[in-house]
Amino acid sequence: LEGASLSRHHSFLVEYEPGADLGLDMHSDDSDVTFNICLGKEFSGAGLVFCGQMGSGDHRKMQLKYEHKKGYCVVHLGRHRHGADDIV
Numbered sequence: 001l002e003g004a005s006l007s008r009h010h011s012f013l014v015e016y017e018p019g020a021d022l023g024l025d026m027h028s029d030d031s032d033v034t035f036n037i038c039l040g041k042e043f044s045g046a047g048l049v050f051c052g053q054m055g056s057g058d059h060r061k062m063q064l065k066y067e068h069k070k071g072y073c074v075v076h077l078g079r080h081r082h083g084a085d086d087i088v
Contacts, residue, residue: 016041022086023084025083033078034076044088047067047085048068048083048084050062050064050065052080053077
């Protein structure tokens, strides 16, 4: 059963702001589970875009776009391809 136990953890932080990180290309994570959390800067754009899971026939097809909300967390499988649109 995937995610039944956690043997280790690591973190990856992206700070979306003009002149720094503006977006994040489509990718999958080297993790069982990923937490995407909006920590609260005011911005527009940077929608969290999901495609299919790596290894599936639709892994390049856009399936969902989530607009971040301050204080909310999106939890998904690490192998679920995702990225972030550029902030504006």
